[in-house]
Amino acid sequence: MLDLIAPFFERLYDTTGLNFSPFYNSYDWGRLVEGMWVSVKLITAIIAVSLVIGVIGAGAQTSRLRIIRWMVSAYIEIFRNTPPIVQLLFFYFGLGAITPQVDMGGWYEPAIGSFGWAVIAIGIFGGSYNVEIFRSGIEAVPASTKEAAESLGFSGFKIFVYVTFPLALRICLPALTNNIVSLAKTSSLAYVIAVPEITYSLSGIWSDSVNVPEMMLLLFGYYIVLIAIIARIMTMIERKIALPGYGQ
Amino acid sequence: MTPNWTVSRLTWRAPVLAAGLCVLATLAAMAQDGSTGRPSALATLITWMPFILKGFGLNLVMSVLAMALATVSGVILGFMQISPVTLIRLPAKLVTNLFRNSPWLVILFAIMFLVPFQITLPGGDKVMVPDWLKATFGFSLPVMANVSEILRGAVASIPSGQWESAESLAFTRGQTLRHIILPQCIRRMLPPWMNWYALLTLMTPMAAILGVNEALGNTQAAMEAAGSRPEFLIPFYLFLMTIFFVVIYPISICTRRLEKRFATGS
Numbered sequence: 001m002l003d004l005i006a007p008f009f010e011r012l013y014d015t016t017g018l019n020f021s022p023f024y025n026s027y028d029w030g031r032l033v034e035g036m037w038v039s040v041k042l043i044t045a046i047i048a049v050s051l052v053i054g055v056i057g058a059g060a061q062t063s064r065l066r067i068i069r070w071m072v073s074a075y076i077e078i079f080r081n082t083p084p085i086v087q088l089l090f091f092y093f094g095l096g097a098i099t100p101q102v103d104m105g106g107w108y109e110p111a112i113g114s115f116g117w118a119v120i121a122i123g124i125f126g127g128s129y130n131v132e133i134f135r136s137g138i139e140a141v142p143a144s145t146k147e148a149a150e151s152l153g154f155s156g157f158k159i160f161v162y163v164t165f166p167l168a169l170r171i172c173l174p175a176l177t178n179n180i181v182s183l184a185k186t187s188s189l190a191y192v193i194a195v196p197e198i199t200y201s202l203s204g205i206w207s208d209s210v211n212v213p214e215m216m217l218l219l220f221g222y223y224i225v226l227i228a229i230i231a232r233i234m235t236m237i238e239r240k241i242a243l244p245g246y247g248q
Numbered sequence: 249m250t251p252n253w254t255v256s257r258l259t260w261r262a263p264v265l266a267a268g269l270c271v272l273a274t275l276a277a278m279a280q281d282g283s284t285g286r287p288s289a290l291a292t293l294i295t296w297m298p299f300i301l302k303g304f305g306l307n308l309v310m311s312v313l314a315m316a317l318a319t320v321s322g323v324i325l326g327f328m329q330i331s332p333v334t335l336i337r338l339p340a341k342l343v344t345n346l347f348r349n350s351p352w353l354v355i356l357f358a359i360m361f362l363v364p365f366q367i368t369l370p371g372g373d374k375v376m377v378p379d380w381l382k383a384t385f386g387f388s389l390p391v392m393a394n395v396s397e398i399l400r401g402a403v404a405s406i407p408s409g410q411w412e413s414a415e416s417l418a419f420t421r422g423q424t425l426r427h428i429i430l431p432q433c434i435r436r437m438l439p440p441w442m443n444w445y446a447l448l449t450l451m452t453p454m455a456a457i458l459g460v461n462e463a464l465g466n467t468q469a470a471m472e473a474a475g476s477r478p479e480f481l482i483p484f485y486l487f488l489m490t491i492f493f494v495v496i497y498p499i500s501i502c503t504r505r506l507e508k509r510f511a512t513g514s
Contacts (some may be wrong), residue, residue, distance in 0.1 A: 072267055082489040083450040086464060090309040090485035097478045181349075188351035192457055197355060212361040219354050220346070229348045 002029050019211040020218070028205050035201030036222065042118060042197050043187045043226075044243025047180055054130025059160065061135050072131065079128035084121075085189055091121040092193040118190035126183040133179060137172030138164055170241060177234040181227055188223075198222055265497070269490040276470050289479045293487060296470035300484075303466030304491055310380060310462065311449040314388040318448070321388070321442070322395025329400045332421075340396070347393035352451050359386035360458045380462070383455035398440045402433035435510055442503040446496050453488075463488060 002024070009023040022032040060072050079087065083208070096117055099107040141164050149163040191199045199219065206215040287295075328340035347355065359382055366376045406429050414424040456465035467488050471480045 074268070077265055077497065078269070078489075078493065081446070081450075081500055083453045083464075083492050083495050085451075085453050085456075086485055086488050086492070089464075090482070090489065094482040094485050097481055185349075185351040188353045189454075191353060199351075199357075203357070206361075216354075216358045216362065220350055220358075223350050223354060224346070 002026055005246075019209055019213055020214050021205060021209045021211060022218070025209075028209070031201045032198075032218075035196060036197040038115070038195065039187065039197035039199075039222075039226075042115065042190060042195065043184045043215075045119040046122045046126060046187055049119055050126030050130050050179075050183060053127025054123060054134045055165075056200050057127065058134035058138055061131065062138070067201055072219030076128045076131055079125050084125045084186060085192060087125055088118065088121040088189055088193060092117040096198055114190070114193045118193060118195045122186055122189065126179065126186070129179045130176070133172045133175045136166065136175070137168035137170075140171045141167045170243065172236075173234070173238050173241075177231065177238075180234065181230055182236065184227060184230055185223065263287075264312055264475025266490055266494050269486055272486055289477070289483050292474045292480065293483050296474065297487075300463055300466050300488065301491070303461055304463040306380060306460070307449065307452045308495070310384045310387065310452050310455065311445065314384045314391065314452075315445050315448055317385070318391035318395055318444075319390040322392040323399060325392060325396035326403075329396055330403050334457060343456070344393045344396045347389050348397060350390070352387070352390055353454060354473045355389050356383065356386040356454055356458065359383075359389070367375075379458060380455065380460045383452075383458060383460050387448055387451060387455075391444050395441065398437050398444075399433070403429055403512040406432055406434065437508065439503050439507040442499060442506070446499045449470055449496060449499075450492065453492075463491070 007022040009020045013019050013024070022028040030059065047172055057072050057075070060068050063069055092114060096110055101112050102111050145167065146164060149159045154162065187197065188199045190197055191203070194200060202215045202219050206212045273313055325340050325344060328336050328342060331337050331340070338481055360379070363377065363382050363385070366374050368374055403425075411424060414428050419428070452462060453464035455462055456468065459465070461469070467484050474480060
């Protein structure tokens, strides 16, 4: 792969001075590929964590216990109204300092590394938005549908799993797409705790080869393609699970 | 669809939440206070509080300036997006989508590295551009794109019957926009606009990565100056979260209130 494109980019550098070093230097190429791979892993993990938190939170929001409802709304308010970067630093440095160390056979490593903390912190941050999104979807399911399910003998939990949630998911999918896209962008914050994702590895390349504009171009291109892919996948899911005659 | 449990008034919840964060910070500080003789983490935090708050002032200045810049340029961009001339509309769409789909951090890096640190005025004088000003400019770009999109969305949400009836009354396009469409758009644009201000303020601590001395940068500097003991980390970061919360929470409550009022009003 690299052998094919390397001559072109080397000539580009010689003739125009545009230094796309990852495309002819195998070391930089490795850093770019590694960065893209870590970034994709990070985004997938963050989205998964935030979705799980969103579903659990929205379920807890319907609880009969006042204290649980209050705790969920306090969680939402705190995480939505404080800077995500400070949350990330708080989790990584603050809580990371008091988590247990694991014996790696001679040296000690924290049980949760920077990648893990990035997933936890940004996932919790994104989850606070997802709770609201799922809740608005659940509220939009007509009460008559739930009553019909009840009259067919479904228990409360089964109504949620088989009736309310599938309908709510379809209702809140557009809002969910927005939040997932914004989470994918927020994942670049992991740079501050040195997770080797794309922003971090490209910043390593541009400080070695002093080719900031070219690497910036690459970075913008990467995110635009990534977000186009995510948006495409979400529209596909939306179309796939659409119920004829339900919703818009 | 209006959520019935969402808080839309400043009730006892806000102070309780803020106080809860503070108590948490205090507890964390006291729990980790091991040895005697050194000043406790809490005492250190109180000593450095004015320094952090001074940094927070810069955060607020940056957010207000960036928002003003973003509003003006975003409104211009939004008008370009709804222009009937393709040659104006397409570049505006491109710029909007570029900045809407890129992470804040990437835009911030781009501005910090690609804008020269000093510019030559037409008179020949060289002026240094301070870092915080560049960061402000960097923060305003994504918000600009989103303000532009808010304007486009608001104009598109006005029923087309209004355009047609204005046309039948012999209004020109400019007159229709000025007297009929925009007055209705402003009330629809206000809540999302305020939302973006809150989000912008929450993003300003990112400037610390690039060496701007705002709240986060000052907090880290304060921790270092006080001896960078691990027990500082939790109380200092919690304090930082609390001051942001105290400023942003009223704004987001106000936004929700407006949203609710406009939703029932229209």
